[in-house]
Amino acid sequence: MMRKDIFENLGQVHKNIEAACARSGRDPKEVTLIAVSKTKPIEDLQEAYQCGERNFGENKVQEIVQKQPQIPSDARFHMIGHLQRNKVRQVLPLVSMIHSVDSLRLAQEIQQEGERIGRIVDILLEVNVAGEESKFGFAPEEVLEILMKIHNFSHIRVCGLMTIAPFVENSEQNRPVFKKLFQLYVDIKRKNIDNVSMSVLSMGMTGDYEVAVEEGATMIRVGIGIFGVR
Numbered sequence: 001m002m003r004k005d006i007f008e009n010l011g012q013v014h015k016n017i018e019a020a021c022a023r024s025g026r027d028p029k030e031v032t033l034i035a036v037s038k039t040k041p042i043e044d045l046q047e048a049y050q051c052g053e054r055n056f057g058e059n060k061v062q063e064i065v066q067k068q069p070q071i072p073s074d075a076r077f078h079m080i081g082h083l084q085r086n087k088v089r090q091v092l093p094l095v096s097m098i099h100s101v102d103s104l105r106l107a108q109e110i111q112q113e114g115e116r117i118g119r120i121v122d123i124l125l126e127v128n129v130a131g132e133e134s135k136f137g138f139a140p141e142e143v144l145e146i147l148m149k150i151h152n153f154s155h156i157r158v159c160g161l162m163t164i165a166p167f168v169e170n171s172e173q174n175r176p177v178f179k180k181l182f183q184l185y186v187d188i189k190r191k192n193i194d195n196v197s198m199s200v201l202s203m204g205m206t207g208d209y210e211v212a213v214e215e216g217a218t219m220i221r222v223g224i225g226i227f228g229v230r
């Protein structure tokens with residue numbers, strides 16, 4: 001079944017990204033859209049793939065295991081949800097980046113598994129910028145400390161930071177959250193830590209991605225805005 005709505009939604013999201021880039025003097029090529037396909041059937045991913053999308057976000061290992069083999073291999077799957085250490089082995093070969101590294105122990109597990117299979121794994125550190133009890137992630141003050149512990153891991157490449165901003169009525173309310181993560185990203189980048197590239201800033205979802213782009217996001221994760229409500 002042709003999902004015309006997915007085609008149209010994608011067109012709109014890309015237009016909105018371009019407009020946000022124009023407002024903030026950025027190049028749209030700096031912003032990668034991750035189509036968050038969690039809970040959605042494989043046909044929806046195939047439709048988005050047909051429309052040219054190559055980056056998919058999922059938050060459950062089981063769904064990645066099911067879906068990844070059914071999409072052409074030039075698609076990249078991004079693990080964006082909380083990852084349990086005992087699932088690292090299963091998911092690692094199927095994903096191009098793990099956005100949700102939220103503990104030293106998880107980083108250690110990824111390092112160990114990366115070493116075992118001979119792959120250097122691209123990761124982001126998840127930061128709980130707003131300090132919400134319900135959310136995973138490092139406190140902003142902890143990020144440098146954790147980086148100093150893991151930057152010499154041989155099979156991990158820290159590519160940047162990720163955050164899930166609070167659920168808000170008005171996306172402007174999240175602007176300070178995005179500004180704060182961007183500042184942390186720039187501060188760390190300036191330190192030129194070995195093996196830490198700080199080239200990816202993953203922030204912004206359906207409700208607030210335009211604000212996130214204005215504040216420097218290089219990856220935005222949009223689900224509902226592409227595939228409809230879950």
Ligand SMILES: *Cc1c(COP(=O)(O)O)cnc(C)c1O
Nearest residue numbers: 036059080205206221222223224
């Ligand atoms: C579900 C999810 C998204 C996408 O949220 P939407 O509101 O559907 O755009 C982005 N990031 C993470 C980590 C998610 O779990």
